Amino acid sequence: MELYVTGSNIFNQWLCDDFVINEFRICSPSNHKLETDGNRTILLQINWSYNILQINDTLHISGAWDGKENQFIKVPLPNDCVKSKEELCITGNDYKIIVVDKKMSIIWVLDLKTKEFKNLNFLIEEPIEDGTKKKKLDDNVSKVILSSDSCLYLTQRGYVYSGILPSYVDTGHCTGKVIDVQCGYEHFILLTEEGRVYTWGNGRRLQLGHGDISSLEIPTEVNALAGIKIIKISAGGWHSLALSEFGDVYAWGLNDTGQQGIKHLNEEHNESFSVPTLVSLFDEQGIEITRNVKDIACGSKHSALLLDDNTVWTAGCNKYGQLGISEQKYPSSNYFRNVFQCDKEDRNYSLICGPWNTVICCTFVKKS
Amino acid sequence: MLALREICYKLEEYKTNVATALPEIEDLDPATKSLLHRYINSTESTDPSSTIRIQAILDYMYEKINIGNWKEVKLFIRKAITIATYLKLLAHVRFSDEDTDTMIKQAYKIIDFGILFGCPLDKQPRLLQNCATILNTVNIQKNIILKDTTSKEKNNATSDTSIEADKFNAIQIETIDCPSMEHFYKNYILAEKPVILDNCINHWPALEKWKDQNYFIKLAGPRTVSIEIGSKYTDKDWTQRLITIDEFVKQYIYQTEGPTGYLAQYQLFDQIPELKNDITEPEYCCFSDSNEPVDVMAWYGPKGTVSPLHHDPKKNLLTQVVGEKQLFLFAPADSEYLYPHEHELLNNTAQVDPRQPDLDKYPKYKSSKPYYCRLKPGQMLYIPPKWWHFVESLSISFSVSFWWE
Numbered sequence: 001m002e003l004y005v006t007g008s009n010i011f012n013q014w015l016c017d018d019f020v021i022n023e024f025r026i027c028s029p030s031n032h033k034l035e036t037d038g039n040r041t042i043l044l045q046i047n048w049s050y051n052i053l054q055i056n057d058t059l060h061i062s063g064a065w066d067g068k069e070n071q072f073i074k075v076p077l078p079n080d081c082v083k084s085k086e087e088l089c090i091t092g093n094d095y096k097i098i099v100v101d102k103k104m105s106i107i108w109v110l111d112l113k114t115k116e117f118k119n120l121n122f123l124i125e126e127p128i129e130d131g132t133k134k135k136k137l138d139d140n141v142s143k144v145i146l147s148s149d150s151c152l153y154l155t156q157r158g159y160v161y162s163g164i165l166p167s168y169v170d171t172g173h174c175t176g177k178v179i180d181v182q183c184g185y186e187h188f189i190l191l192t193e194e195g196r197v198y199t200w201g202n203g204r205r206l207q208l209g210h211g212d213i214s215s216l217e218i219p220t221e222v223n224a225l226a227g228i229k230i231i232k233i234s235a236g237g238w239h240s241l242a243l244s245e246f247g248d249v250y251a252w253g254l255n256d257t258g259q260q261g262i263k264h265l266n267e268e269h270n271e272s273f274s275v276p277t278l279v280s281l282f283d284e285q286g287i288e289i290t291r292n293v294k295d296i297a298c299g300s301k302h303s304a305l306l307l308d309d310n311t312v313w314t315a316g317c318n319k320y321g322q323l324g325i326s327e328q329k330y331p332s333s334n335y336f337r338n339v340f341q342c343d344k345e346d347r348n349y350s351l352i353c354g355p356w357n358t359v360i361c362c363t364f365v366k367k368s
Numbered sequence: 369m370l371a372l373r374e375i376c377y378k379l380e381e382y383k384t385n386v387a388t389a390l391p392e393i394e395d396l397d398p399a400t401k402s403l404l405h406r407y408i409n410s411t412e413s414t415d416p417s418s419t420i421r422i423q424a425i426l427d428y429m430y431e432k433i434n435i436g437n438w439k440e441v442k443l444f445i446r447k448a449i450t451i452a453t454y455l456k457l458l459a460h461v462r463f464s465d466e467d468t469d470t471m472i473k474q475a476y477k478i479i480d481f482g483i484l485f486g487c488p489l490d491k492q493p494r495l496l497q498n499c500a501t502i503l504n505t506v507n508i509q510k511n512i513i514l515k516d517t518t519s520k521e522k523n524n525a526t527s528d529t530s531i532e533a534d535k536f537n538a539i540q541i542e543t544i545d546c547p548s549m550e551h552f553y554k555n556y557i558l559a560e561k562p563v564i565l566d567n568c569i570n571h572w573p574a575l576e577k578w579k580d581q582n583y584f585i586k587l588a589g590p591r592t593v594s595i596e597i598g599s600k601y602t603d604k605d606w607t608q609r610l611i612t613i614d615e616f617v618k619q620y621i622y623q624t625e626g627p628t629g630y631l632a633q634y635q636l637f638d639q640i641p642e643l644k645n646d647i648t649e650p651e652y653c654c655f656s657d658s659n660e661p662v663d664v665m666a667w668y669g670p671k672g673t674v675s676p677l678h679h680d681p682k683k684n685l686l687t688q689v690v691g692e693k694q695l696f697l698f699a700p701a702d703s704e705y706l707y708p709h710e711h712e713l714l715n716n717t718a719q720v721d722p723r724q725p726d727l728d729k730y731p732k733y734k735s736s737k738p739y740y741c742r743l744k745p746g747q748m749l750y751i752p753p754k755w756w757h758f759v760e761s762l763s764i765s766f767s768v769s770f771w772w773e
Contacts (some may be wrong), residue, residue: 010424011399019420048428049399064399113398120593149434169670201435237431300431319427355428 001041003027007299007322007357011049012070013063018285019170022321024312024360043361044090044352052092055083059090059099080118081108089359091146098164099150103142109164121164122153143294147183148199151262154181160219169221174198184235184253185300189242190219195229197222197242205238206274207253213274223274225250235314236298237355242276247292249305250276257301258334270334281305281313281336283297297351297358304358305336312340312360320356376462378502381651382495383408386454389491393451395444399652400425404448407455425452425483433485446487450496453482457499467548469508473590477612478739480592483639484610497641500591504642510589512582513613513622529742536722538696538740552654552750557683560752563695565652565685568748574646574689575746578766581617582710584668588640589614599628600674602717604711621670623763630673636666650685650748653772663771670764677706677718678757682771684751688743695749696722697739698756703745705736706756722758743767 004024005014015028050063050071065071072228081101083086097110105122122141130229143154146164147336153161158177165289171178176194187201187208191338198219206212206213209222225242228250232243239253239260255272264271281289297305297330302323313336314323319356325340340351340360344353349361387408391737393401404422433441457478464471482496489495533540542563547555556563569575577583589611598606605627611619620629637644644664647727653662663682667673686695688707706718707730720726725733743749744761751757 008424010421019417019424049397064402067398067402069399069403094399120637148432185431320424355431 001028001043002362003043003359004342004362006324006359007354007355008320010320011053013046013049013061015070015072019322020327022318022325022327024324043046043352043359044354045092045259047092047358048094048355048357049123050092051354052090052097053089054090057088058115059088059097061097063131067130075110078108078119080106080119081117089141089309091151093148095163098144098146100141100144102142105141107166114270115137118153122166124216140309141183145183146180148185149292150188152181152183152184152188154178158192158307162188168289169219171198174219174221182233182235182240184240185237187235187238187240187253188219189233189240189348190236191230191233195231197225197230197233199240205254206272207240209240209252209276211274214222217318222276224252231294231351234296234298234303234353236303236353237300239298239301239303241279241296241298241303243293243296244345247294247308249279249293249296251279251303252276257317257332259298259301259303259316260306261303261313261334261336264337279305279336281307281338283338295349295351297353299353299357300355302353302356303336304351306342306349306360310349311338312342312351312358313337314339314358317356321357322353322356324358371600372461372468372506375502375506376458379461379499382454382455382498383458385492386451386489386495389447389451389489390491392491393444393448394434395442396448399426400448402595404455408451416459416463419463420461420686422452422455426456430485434442439721447489450482450489453478453486454495454499457482457741468506470672472503472506472508473600475503480527480639480753484592484594492539494641497639501641508590508709511618512585513618518572529740532694532742533740535694536737536738536740538722539702541695541741543737543747545566549651549655549668550675552652555657555676556750557652557752559560559668560755561751562739562752562755564743565748565750567746568650568652569647569687572647572689576765578647578690581621581764585591585614585617587642591640593631593634593636593639595620595634596632596633597627598628599731602676602714621668623670628670628672630667630669630771632667632669632675633717634666634668634674635664636668637664647689648770651689651769652750653683653684653770656772658773660773665771667767667769668755669761671761673758673759673761675757677720677722677756679754679756680716680751680771681753682773683753685770686743686749686759688747689766689768690745690763691763692745692766693743693759693761693765695741695743696756696758697741697751697759698736700754700756702736702756705732705734707731707732718756723760 005027006021006024009021010019033100040056042054044054050061053060061073061075065073086101086103091098099108107120107122108117115354139155139157142156145152149290151164153166160171160178162169174192176192176195179193180191182189190198197219200216200219204213229245231245232244234241242250252273255270258270291307291309293305294308297304299322305313315333315336317332318327318330346365348359348365352359429445432445479496479500530540541562541564543566546567573725592610594608594610597609706720708718720730720733722738
């Protein structure tokens, strides 16, 4: 896997010296110190001070570790975790890393301060009719995300749990099985198989997309997207993006640095949109681009799009080079700019953002 | 006037004290904490390449304090802002290649960001204010307004309170002359009754000094404050903005067009302690049910600032220093006649405008009993807890409120 990286390198998490990377630059973490052929490297998550990488079955951290920056560390997993040989779900925030064994349903919590693992039992259960007893379901964890102070788990059967010690989130009213969940700083989004989008959490900065600043305790369908089949969702710090089956992107929430990327006639204008609003893209001559978007990702105050011609477009805050262009010249951009062209044949490209980073993951297409 | 080298030296003297405050950020994330520890305990922070990391810490912590309600933000995050601000200031003063004027003005901006968004360290509570005091010893160019900026006192008696009160069908609020502590306590605090106190602050230097708007520019022109823009906070286009005092006086105190700017409910005296010498805390505030210090707030703005009808939980002595304000007060029992907003964030605010009550929309207002006054320089108005009040400035105005429990 190759990574094209731009943005913050404050903790040397991209294993180079510049604190700010302001153009997409190749970074191959698995080449660093331990390259052997056939390594399967996956960039799992980009955080403020470190990145989480999975190299084969091992967990690696790049960036800040144990009071030092510029580290590349293989994190020793607890014995029972290694022995299980099951697939792992891994996520982290500024304080903790969570490792979940998909089958065993045990949660190992690594405290980044003490470097100690603690484990918790994860009983997958759902309250049954009478509301008192709980039944255990035969189910596996498929995703876990930890962001700021929030944590969400998603299972293969489509159940959602919140909190590090998981508590059941009722999604019984949602149409279709839940297939993805996303966490903003204080809001949550879920996507169902039917292509419907539900949001909940704090709505003070319009990030829930229901047209007001109310907060919601239960996942509530975003009406403005009703009738549009959504295939991918992404939550930024206080904004959100959704990608439709036709390759259209909708944005809503805070727009203080132009992170919604919606070009306005008045160039200085950073109006926030309280409901999902279609994003249009324009080339340098101001002519609208009709190509489809195939991937979306949000950072804390920026957004990135990948089009079907493998061009990458970014908008929002660029203070740390997260848009892939000069931060001196463009401190922010309130519309999407074409900033990169992925040009290698036979590769698959996808996007992943950290709070202040944009990364293009490039993998070889498997030949059958 | 100190040489810049001495300024650097004086600022760095706090470093050992700040180091003793590091346990106060023990709960910070390990990566940020180890950077701050290293920079405070070594000379590495004065390596120019570290400034970008210190700025990144400030930016990241600023994102953190914007998550959730301001009152629930963890203090260690705000303390990290204070410490990072101090480090940024040291590097700025030492390495800035700007001319002294620009450098010092930028240094105040750095400090004021830390004062506004950080919070005091237990071990060194006045760290950033003290740093500002050190910078004050450098004389810099102040952009004084050349025209006469002294507020003119109106001598005409057309604005007689009793006539105005009649016009609004309101009861004129009683005025008493510098009452004894016992009299005030028994008849107003215990009775929860509003009253105007005359001749209690005649000794305040502020009464003379603050008439001249250049005084604020001279004393604190380059300092950054947070102001409210829009005529009242219930308006849709109401917003807040950071601005220097210099710009505020020029753009908002003397402007007649465009949106209103109001330095409202602002802890100016914590930020600029020199201004505290111009006022004194009224002795009446000693009748307190708690040990909490009195909240002293500044309210400085042009003619036409409006605080919509609202109530506060604490006792309030609103002191008029410069200019005039008109106020409408209502007893807590009148709430149902005033139509409070239903949204949880605004339910201490009512929808009626007592100047022009819309009786079709708010018919019950007829049953309310408004109290009215025009507060003049040198007067203090006692507003009992939970009493509704509507405030409008009738000229350039500077008031100081004292809130206590």
